Amino acid sequence: MPEDFDVPEGYRAGWIALLGPPNAGKSTLLNAMVGQKVAIVTSKPQTTRTQVTGILTRQDAQLVFFDTPGLHHRGGRMNRALLQSAWQALSGADIVVLVLDMAFAASRTPAFMEEVRELAEPILDSGRPLLVALNKVDIVKPKDALLPIMEELAEMLPGATLFPISALRAEGLPPLLETMIEHLPESSPLFPPDQVSTAPMRFMASELLREKLFDATRQEVPYSLAVDIEEWEEEPETGRVLISAVVYVARQAHKRIVIGKDGRVLKEAATKTRHELMDMLGRKVHLEVWVKVKENWPENPAMLRQLGLG
Ligand SMILES: Nc1nc2c(ncn2[C@@H]2O[C@H](COP(=O)(O)OP(=O)(O)OP(=O)(O)O)[C@@H](O)[C@H]2O)c(=O)[nH]1
Ligand SMILES: [Mg+2]
Structure with missing residues (x-):
């Protein structure tokens, strides 16, 4: 703690887990709360x-958020590793925020309610406060469709507090x-x-590249991708950062897709990543990317460990 930071009386600090189904907007909410990506x-x-x-550090409080992988009940070894990581977050949290996609809820109420019940019960049983972020209200149409869902949720989860928000537009966040x-x-x-994350920049770099390739590919390909930063060096004379990354794919056919015709897919992803990293680091970045096939890596425990997923 720097000496110029006077901790006022009554200062509060703790851990908040963001939990919820895949695609609910947990990561978007995290970025909105912290005020940067x-x-x-x-x-x-x-x-x-x-x-x-x-x-997020304020004059009166510091909030340390955990974003977690979306919880659902299907899938192989990697999915089990993701689930475990999400429930681990729960055990270390002072507060749990359940993030739900209201646009999805409005279209499939019964299945949605069942999923919410399964997620919420262990949290309520743990005795921790449960705050429910009803996300994506910006795209719920008509707006009245929210009311019956909110009533049903309030009845099903006594003790939980409901907050309609739009993480994307940063609306409804203050309450x-x-x-x-x-x-x-x-x-x-x-x-x-001044710290905004506990993750090292190296991890951020691998995630940014994964994000660009996740966006650029379809079907099973995004799920067969993993990125490992093999080298990270800072040139002392220029301050330039030299990064060498490996993209692992689970099959030979995926390698061709990730590289793209004339290398375009990979090149575009690498360029976007490099620009974002330069903005974050405030330095020049040189990024080299290789694609390697590691047959069926999502089912390989040693590989999951190497990538920090096991
Ligand atoms: N319209 C709208 N879209 C949103 C909102 N919040 C998130 N999204 C979109 O929902 C999609 C998923 O957002 P993420 O933040 O990646 O969701 P997540 O819960 O972290 O998803 P996983 O990590 O896959 O479990 C993205 O396309 C977001 O832009 C919102 O408030 N309104
Ligand atoms: Mg996420």
């Missing part, structure tokens, strides 16, 4: 694979934020006030 976001479900943290702070324990800040 710490987690990648795509239009496809199951973008987030590991616990990603974001830190959610103030309620979180009310529930946090009194504590000094847990991290230096």
